[in-house]
Amino acid sequence: MRVLVTGASGMLGRDLVAHLEGRHEVTAVDLEVDVTDPAAVRACVTEVRPEAVLHLAAWTDVDGAEEHEDRAAAVNADGSGNVAAAAREVGAVVVVPSTDYVFDGTAADGYAEDDPPAPLGAYGRTKLAGERAAVAAHPGGVRIARTAWLYGAHGRNFVDTMLALGRDRDEVAVVADQVGCPTWTRDLAPALEDLIALPPGIYHTAGGGEVSWAGFAEAVFAEAGVDCRVRHITTAEFGRPAPRPAHSPLRVTRADAPRLRPWREALHDYIREIS
Known part of the structure; x- marks a missing residue:
């Protein structure tokens, strides 16, 4: 089928395009199409006439969004609505990745797809607004793919940062009171493709299981054979501008949903690949 990928030059976008090429007729766009401009989006979609749009273009700077919420909202909220509206005009389905940050992190068991x-x-807030804007613009045509803690070969990420620090230091301090689901972009790519053929709605598409950032760092060092201690600290000690959910594992309860493998298995393969 004809597939349009926005945000194609990002970490997830590059793995997704690589997965789709050879399987579909792929058009990959990035900053050359301003998703905050409805006319530009409509022109692109009208020219490509995709059967599916995987809308990855997003503001991902969590701390920067705290200072520039209006700019983040223009991309994450208005942009998603623009893309979905243009896709509706050509009859294309839309897949929109979202985030565990739509939750407050207070649920003891993590979050299912229908949790408030x-x-x-x-x-x-801007990512949740994007979910709602896309659905409002294209009722019955949108699949929301919430994911978390992404890492991959084509962008700055926690795993690579830990490896770089661990090779230069005897000890690193890592937050231990935030728990989530690490997700390799290589694993997420086929799940996003699968959603094209599934019913509209919200899906949770993150690595299986859960771990704290500190536990994740310890696993990174163990998999890579790096001798570096992890000193557990609190979120307050780390001190970042934006609040983070303390416990936001994404549970999969839909029977038809794609399920990603356990996060530790994916990390093992990622470390072997980059080594």
């Missing part, structure tokens, strides 16, 4: 969102900060 309650974002703590600007980033989560």
Whole structure:
């Protein structure tokens, strides 16, 4: 089928395009199409006439969103609505990745797809607004793919940062009171493709299981054979501008949903690949 990917030059976008090429007729766009401009989006979609749009273009700077919420909202909220509206005009389905930051992190068991969102900060608010704007613009045509803690070969990420620090230091301090689901972009790509053929709605598409950032760092060092201690600290000690959900594992309860493998298995393969 004809597939349009926005945000194609990002970490997830590059893995997604690589996965789709050879399987579909792919048009990949990035900053050359301003998703905050409805006319520009409509012109692109009208020219490509995709059967599916995977809308990855997003503001992902969590702390920057806290200071510039209006700019983050223009991309994450208005942009998603613009893309979905243009896709509706050509009859294309839309897949929109979202985030665990739409939740406040207070649920002991994590979050299912139908749990009520309650974002703590600007980033989560703008992503939730994007979910709702896309659905409002294209009722019955949107699949929301919430994911979390992304890492991959084509962008700055936690795993690579830990490896770089661990090779230069005997100890690193890492937050231990935030728990989530690490997700390799290589694993997420086929799940996003699968959503094209599934019913509209909200899906949770993150790595299986859960771990704290500190536990994740320890696993990174163990998988890479790096001798570096992890000193557990609190979120307050780390001190960042934007609030983060403390416990936001994404549970999959839909029977038809794609399920990603356990996060530790994916990390093992990622470390082997980059080594």
